[in-house]
Amino acid sequence: MKRLLVFFGGIVGVLSLLFIGTTVLSKESGATSSSDPNTLIIYNWGEYVDPDLIKKFETESGYSVIYNTFDSNxxxxTKVKxxxxxxxxxxxxxxIIPKMIEEGxxxxxxxxxxxxxEDLSSFLMNQSFDSENTYSIPYFWGTIGIMVNTDEIDSSLITGWxxxxxxxxxNDILMVxxxxxxxxxxxQVLGDSQNEKDPDKIAAAVEKLNALRPNVKAVLTDEIKTLMINNDAPxxxxxxxxxxxxxxxxxAIRYIVPDDGGAIWTDNFAIPKTVGNKAGAYAFINFMLRPENAAQNAAYVGYATPSEAAKDSLPSELTQDKAFYPEPSAMELMEHYEYLGKDTVEAYNDFFLEWKLGL
Structure with missing residues (x-):
């Protein structure tokens, strides 16, 4: 009987551990079945908010935050749909915003x-993808450019794409x-728009990329950061x-915004059709828009804040760096990414995949 009790006690212990483990995993993985009105479920890019701000928000608001992440628009x-x-x-x-608006x-x-x-940068507001900010307001913004290891390459040799x-x-370039x-x-090198829909111009761009193949070391995503830090590519x-x-x-790394084009992008706050806690969503947006919180978040994440009030409190060596906060004259040469429609997006993806396979 004693052995039997020990046996059953062991089973109960294992089941208890499994229950606790499942509960913890549910919280960490962002299980999203909660109907608790005091829970706020956020779906964001990975490592795209200062965790200390989430804790601060929870303390101030009384909401419990579940934070889920995605790696592509x-x-x-798809998950929202x-x-x-x-x-x-x-x-x-x-x-992706115009498409999501069309799909309801x-x-x-x-x-x-x-x-x-009212603190948000005017050049980021009322853009064509959401002309009156009916569905979105900017969260972060930035550019795409060229990182150069100045220990290996004279950065004056690179000013544009x-x-x-x-x-x-x-064999020197890590492409995104x-x-x-x-x-x-x-x-943009060919003098066309990065939002081009003309199939002939897109095909010409692919031919231009084909000529770049000898210089391409690899096509990567987050790994580019590690390789550049470790001096594995110039x-x-x-x-x-x-x-x-x-x-x-x-x-040794310098970041260059190309003088022959470039892109300005924004990631944005938006409330999806799946919302179960509107009040919490608005509370979090307002919390993150507070200048002191927006500044802390920008310092943690590394992208440019759309809050002019927050920008004023950031270190001047950051905000005066034209690579990260370009002059208006430089931004006039840059384009925002536009939604090109399903057929054109598929054409871009197909052409790009073919190009990668040919490397």
Whole structure:
């Protein structure tokens, strides 16, 4: 009997551990079946908010936050479209917002419930993808440019995208694994828009990329940061926030915004159709728009804040760096990413995949 009791006691112990483990896993993985009105479920890019701010928000508001992450706009859109999972607040990039509006996946924002929008940079507001900010307001913004290891390459040799084609850079370049970004570079070198829909111009951009193949060392995503930090490649294409992180780890890296084009992008607050806690969503947006919180978040994440009030409290060596906060004259040469429609997006993806397979 004693052995039997020990046996059953062991089973109960194992089941208890499994229950506790399942509960912890549910919290950490962001299980989104909660109907608790005091829970706020956020769906955001990975490592895209200061965790200390989430704790601060929970303490101030009384809400409990579940934080889920996605790695692409398409993955996020699919989850929201399926509708079986509750999300209260999402952070789509500008290029996907028109599509999500068309599909009825976003709810109009009640601007009377928002505070702090008056501090947002005017050049980021009322853009064509959401002309009156009916469905979104900017969360972070930045550029895409060229990281150069100045210990290996004279950075004065690179001022624009077109310089990447120099024969001297054979097997030196880490290209970003993105169809819009990579094809956009070639399109701008040819004098066309990165939002081009003309099939002939897109095909010409692919031919231009083919000529770049000898210089391409690899096509990667987050790995570019590690390789640039470790001096494993002298040139890398990347976003401004990634470049800020790399430069903090490797002082030899310089970030160059191309003078023959470039892109401005925004990631945005938006409330999806799956929302179960609107009040919590508005509370979090307003909390993050407070200048002291927006500044703390920008310092943690590394991307440019859209809050002018927050910008004023950031270190001047950061905000005066024209690579990360470009002059208005430089931004006039840059384009915002636009949604190109399903057929054109598929064409970009197909062309890009073919190009990668040919490397």
């Amino acid at each position: 398409e993955a996020m859109e 399926q509708g079986g999972t509750r999300y209260d607040l999402i952070f789509p990039s500008e290029s 996946l976003l709810l109009p924002l009640d601007h009377t419930q928002l505070t702090g929008t 077109s310089d990447l084609w120099q024969p001297a850079f054979k 694994d993105g169809a819009r970004e990579t094809l956009g570079i070639a399109l 040139i890398g294409i990347g976003y401004s926030g990634d470049a800020a992180y790399v430069m903090a780890e490797n002082p």
